[in-house]
Amino acid sequence: MLYSKHLTIAKEITEAAPTRSSFKISKGIIYHAWVIFPAGCAGLVYTKLQDGAHPVVPSTAGMNLSGDGIQITGKEFYEIETAPTVLSVYSWNLDDTYAHTITWRLYVLPKDVLLPVAATEGFMGALKSLFIRRKTYTP
DSSP: OEEEEEEEEOTTBOTTSOEEEEEEEOSEEEEEEEEEEOTTOTTOEEEEEEETTEEEESOSTTOOEEOSSEEEEEEEEEEEOSSSEEEEEEEEEOOSSOOEEEEEEEEEEOHHHHHHHHHHHHHHHHHHHHHOOOOOOOO
16 A cells, blocks of 8 residues: 655744654555655755654654655565554754645555565565676776
8 A cells, every 4th residue: 555645844843843744554564665855945854754752764763854856765664563553754844935845655565465575576686686797897
């Protein structure tokens, strides 16, 4: 299941008093996460996803995401054990002139579907490494 939210963060919102939004997630595993920072954010918009006090994206406590004209994406493998679970998105905007809109997307798969997918991806990656010769550069 794909979850998506467009979040508009007003100007002059600090980390001490962030905007909070939420995702109501079904049982499964967050397989993939995306955050889109359109051009113009100028690295002034920050965001993070948490399960209560536990950091989910990024998974390191005290870290957050920021960007300008980029999409940050990654595989997460974070299990949601009860349905529904509410995850919180915290965002803030240090821009003193403009509000900015970012997009969060979460792809959640049931555990019984994800295990074969992950195993296949791992196997295909290993197989490719056997047959793809990489160039090595020597000065």
